[in-house]
Amino acid sequence: MGESTRTGQLTNPDHSLRWIILAMVVGVLFTGGIIFYSLRSGVNQGEDNASSALSPATQAPEDKPVAALGRIAPLGEIIKLSASPGSFGGAKVARVLVKEGDKVKEGQVVAVLDSYEQKAAAVVSAQESVRVAQADLAIIEAGAKRGK
DSSP: OOBOTTTOOBOOHHHHHHHHHHHHHHHHHHHHHHHHHHHHHHHHHHHHHHHHHTOGGGSOOSOOOOOOOOOOOOSSOOOOOSSOGGGGTSOOEEEEOSOTTOOOOTTOOOEEETTHHHHHHHHHHHHHHHHHHHHHHHHHHTTOOTTO
């Protein structure tokens, strides 16, 4: 009664359920083994990277300059900058303040140009000129004449 007449195999529902459960257990164990192995390999690679970071003799110098053409663009859309390329006078990126894949916020500085110090000094000079002009304006508004 438990045999099929055509193939001669057992068709007992309990027997089929056991095979299904056994296959599921084997699949779960196999998947768990793969996950464990991949996590374990990731930890070992991290340890290898840490140990190689401790041996400076095998590392190349980090401050090697690289000249390349390119652009910095966000992942989702390209944002136009307000300054024209000619206004920078051929400035180059001196420092990149973010790593690839980092999330950045609106308005966050991501790179510093090599002309930053020169432009910052020009801003300070312009601010000083504004202060002098405001002081002159205050003197004129007070009714005093220039040069006295």
